[in-house]
Amino acid sequence: SSLHLSSADTAFLVSADLFACGLVTLVQCLGIGGFGIRLPVIMGVTFVGVMPSIAIASQPGLGLAGVYGATIAAGLIVIPFVPLAGRLRAILTxxxxxxxxxLIGLSxxxxxxxxxAGGRGAADYGAPRHLLLSGGTMATILFVSxxxxxxxxxxxxxxxxVAGFLAAIPTGLVDxxxxxxxxxxxLVTPFHFGPPIFDP
Structure with missing residues (x-):
């Protein structure tokens, strides 16, 4: 929403994310060469990169292609340091x-x-039905936890x-x-947003 993407592009990003997580899960579980821990784990996405991604994508001339270029570059830079990660356990308490x-949560x-509140720019931003729905969803999560x-x-x-979604249907908030x-x-196709842009 910060990048004002269409619903189709947002859906594509979510699908591409889940597809990439599936590929990385297979690499981690099965192992390919020196990559993968060969243990039954499910890989997911982290929110650590959200704020830098928004900052990069908001720059004129970069957009999401700049985010992908930065992600590829960051991955290549980090790979040589992976064998040292186990030794950082004493520091990463x-x-x-x-x-x-x-800090990520606060950001x-x-x-x-x-x-x-209903989404930035919504005509009924802060309406009680939005707040009750989100509060009920949070209460459900806390209760089940x-x-x-x-x-x-x-x-x-x-x-x-699921509870929040089902509760939103009768309120007319689900389309x-x-x-x-x-x-x-x-299909998730490569270069949907253009080829990666590598900008130092």
Whole structure:
């Protein structure tokens, strides 16, 4: 939403992200050459790169192609340091990683508040139905986390999202029009936003 992408481009980004996470999961589980820990793990995306990505994409002449160039360059720079990561455990204590997670959460809080209020620029921004819906979703997540068993507690965010989505349907906040009009299967294609731009 910060980059004012269309719903189709936003859906494409989410699909591309999930596809890339699936590929990396296979590399981690199966191992390819010297890459992969060969353990049953599921790789996901991190929010660490959200703010730098928005900053890069907002620059004239860069856009998302600049984000992809920066991501590729960062990956190539980091690869030689991967064998040293295990030795950093003494430095990366729970206090350090917890502080980093807290700062990431705080930096994203403005976006979450905008979404909870109905989305920046919405005519009914801050309407009670938006706030009640987001509050109910959060309450569901906290309730399941606290009182659900171990498995349910691990699924609390998913359960909260489903509950919030179902509660939003009768309020008229859910529009199935875009989903119905979209093709049932769409391939994730490279260079959807153009070839990567490498800008020092």
């Amino acid at each position: 729970p206090t350090v990683t917890g502080t980093a997670m807290l 994203l809080m403005g976006v979450a508040i905008d979404w909870a 606290r009182f659900g068993g171990r498995f349910l507690a691990n699924c609390a965010v998913l359960i909260g999202m 199935f029009g875009t989903a119905i009009a979209s093709p049932p299967l769409r």
